Amino acid sequence: MEKIVLPDIKDFHKLEVYLQHGGYSAAKKAFGQSSDDIIDQVKRSGLRGRGGAAFLTGLKWSFMPKTTDKPKYLCVNGDESEPGSFKDRQIFEYNPHQLIEGIIITCYAIGAKVAYIYIRGEYHKWIKLMQKALDDAYAAGYVGEKMKEKFGTDFYCDIYIHKGAGAYICGEESALMNSIEGKRGYPRVKPPFPAQNGLWGCPTTINNVETITNVPPIINKGWEWFASIGEPKHPGTILFGVSGHVNKPGVYELPSGTLLTDIIYNYAGGVPGNKKILCVIPGGSSMPPLRGDQIEGVKMDAESLKAAGSAIGTGGIMVMDEDTDLVKVLARIAHFYHHESCGQCTPCREGTGWLEKILKRLIAGKGSVSDLDLLITVANQIEGNTICALGEAAAWPVKFMVERFRDYFEQRVSKEISLPVANKVHSMRHTAIPVEEIKH
Amino acid sequence: MDFKFTPENLERINAEIKKYPKKQSAVMAALYIAQEQNGYITTEVMKEIADILDMHPHDVLGVVTFYTMYHQKPMGKYHIQVCTNVSCMLRGGYDIWNQIKDKLGIDNMQVTQDGKFSLEEVECMGSCGTAPMFAINEDYFENLTKEKVNEILDSLKNTN
Numbered sequence: 001m002e003k004i005v006l007p008d009i010k011d012f013h014k015l016e017v018y019l020q021h022g023g024y025s026a027a028k029k030a031f032g033q034s035s036d037d038i039i040d041q042v043k044r045s046g047l048r049g050r051g052g053a054a055f056l057t058g059l060k061w062s063f064m065p066k067t068t069d070k071p072k073y074l075c076v077n078g079d080e081s082e083p084g085s086f087k088d089r090q091i092f093e094y095n096p097h098q099l100i101e102g103i104i105i106t107c108y109a110i111g112a113k114v115a116y117i118y119i120r121g122e123y124h125k126w127i128k129l130m131q132k133a134l135d136d137a138y139a140a141g142y143v144g145e146k147m148k149e150k151f152g153t154d155f156y157c158d159i160y161i162h163k164g165a166g167a168y169i170c171g172e173e174s175a176l177m178n179s180i181e182g183k184r185g186y187p188r189v190k191p192p193f194p195a196q197n198g199l200w201g202c203p204t205t206i207n208n209v210e211t212i213t214n215v216p217p218i219i220n221k222g223w224e225w226f227a228s229i230g231e232p233k234h235p236g237t238i239l240f241g242v243s244g245h246v247n248k249p250g251v252y253e254l255p256s257g258t259l260l261t262d263i264i265y266n267y268a269g270g271v272p273g274n275k276k277i278l279c280v281i282p283g284g285s286s287m288p289p290l291r292g293d294q295i296e297g298v299k300m301d302a303e304s305l306k307a308a309g310s311a312i313g314t315g316g317i318m319v320m321d322e323d324t325d326l327v328k329v330l331a332r333i334a335h336f337y338h339h340e341s342c343g344q345c346t347p348c349r350e351g352t353g354w355l356e357k358i359l360k361r362l363i364a365g366k367g368s369v370s371d372l373d374l375l376i377t378v379a380n381q382i383e384g385n386t387i388c389a390l391g392e393a394a395a396w397p398v399k400f401m402v403e404r405f406r407d408y409f410e411q412r413v414s415k416e417i418s419l420p421v422a423n424k425v426h427s428m429r430h431t432a433i434p435v436e437e438i439k440h
Numbered sequence: 441m442d443f444k445f446t447p448e449n450l451e452r453i454n455a456e457i458k459k460y461p462k463k464q465s466a467v468m469a470a471l472y473i474a475q476e477q478n479g480y481i482t483t484e485v486m487k488e489i490a491d492i493l494d495m496h497p498h499d500v501l502g503v504v505t506f507y508t509m510y511h512q513k514p515m516g517k518y519h520i521q522v523c524t525n526v527s528c529m530l531r532g533g534y535d536i537w538n539q540i541k542d543k544l545g546i547d548n549m550q551v552t553q554d555g556k557f558s559l560e561e562v563e564c565m566g567s568c569g570t571a572p573m574f575a576i577n578e579d580y581f582e583n584l585t586k587e588k589v590n591e592i593l594d595s596l597k598n599t600n
Contacts, residue, residue: 071461080566081563081564081566082564083525083526083527083563083564083568084526084527084564084568085564085566085568086566086567086568086569086570088566089566120566121472121507121509122509122521122562122565122566122575123566124578124579125578125579125580160459160460162459162465162468163468163469163472164468164507165468165471165472165507165508165509165510166507166508166509166562167506167507167508168563168564179468180460180465181462181464181465182460182462182464182465182466182467182468182493182495182503183464183499183502183503184502184503184506185506185507200461200462241568241569242569243527243530243531243568243569243571244526244527244530244531244568245530245531249568249569249570249571250569251569281526285525285526285564316568318526318527318530318568320530324530328529329526329529329530332524332525332526332529333526336525336563336564339563340563342506
């Protein structure tokens, strides 16, 4: 199988090797066509975002206004903080020039003169590797003003790296823009959408690192070629990061629509000790978990996973064997979202805290069966009531894990505490049960 | 205690400012540079950065408190960041966390008395395929085992 994003070529991260394999020829080809043509080809290729929402990339680009007095910007999202995701760092390390080439083509298509690659602060090493590649590309004239001469065009663009500093929420596109502006990473209310009102109030497109890296091959080999790979509704290859209880964890580039069981058992080498699988989260910790008996026949693409009751997310597959303590796992997930909630919206700021508290109470053996309903109630009150999708990200794992593993969770609950009032959220404050027992 | 950037660092901040249409965007980079020079972020540091970037010091403080990688108190020479998020947890992340806590006698965000080590429980670092892991300052240490952790910590204990 041909690999598009992470080809098996030695030293492909080096500019000279990249050039030997046709590097920057897609950009040359693109600059000979109109920007509308490029957008059209990406639209027809069916390329969908690899950052979580799987939105159609060409369609997103087409939202950028054609006529505007304002400068336009491209943000490349390499914040990569979703638990279970570790794919973008492979691109920074092994294929940075294809990312750079993708960026200059995208800038040309949307009319941006400046692009920012937002990389999470913890990725010191990968920021350095990316900067090295960028410096080489600048020196050779593939980025910056020298592009005019190199490609014989009027177009040129600059690319800068913006280093994050430890905030999951900055992977949300509007928070990412605020972070680049030098502010707290608060998500913005939408609309207006970034294409109208983005960085510094100017039209902006935000794409994931992996998405952009797919662009040069689409231009070079044609949209028909790309559209024919994998599942027609979500074509191309996807970088699947497999972690947890598997023998060979790692990133596997496979056609979309590859069977989840195939990835776990064949590519990732199965579960250590041949244990059974209790639970799989197929797209990073924000996505609804699947029971071990739900994964048979599930294909890894946006549409198939939706039908199976989950979502593709970032393609981060977390595998848990039969001996896993799911309550502890869920409490850890809840802790993460509580920690990472930016605090703007009350349902998320307070709700994530309650989810964590209730789950920790279950771990301490002080929970009750009614706590399970309470978890779902709180999750439902977060979902849909927040500015950004972190609300859903916090609510989904809790809601779906409790619902899908109800029997498992009920076994873990040691004693019954039934709350006296029907509205369980408010009744927490007016209950006859000693507060210490509930607060634990 | 006044804080001033060294001329070289001021130069680095000016280079960062040039990347953006507005000066404020360089605040995150300036804070990193300040932390490198000063060890941690003080009120004076924030005032100085606010002056350079035409910001209100409160806005700089807002940035400092939002992002976890800026510290407002001194951390150890070796700042150990242990991931305990799910993928690491499933492969023994908490064992590593407890091992280091016991070995160094410190808890989350504490510093050893000699100022050599500090410890932080961090969220997913993007090392899920090579879990469990920790980072010491800027370097990742992956596929950790109990023995490997001991080896790394002992080698650092013996340095100056």
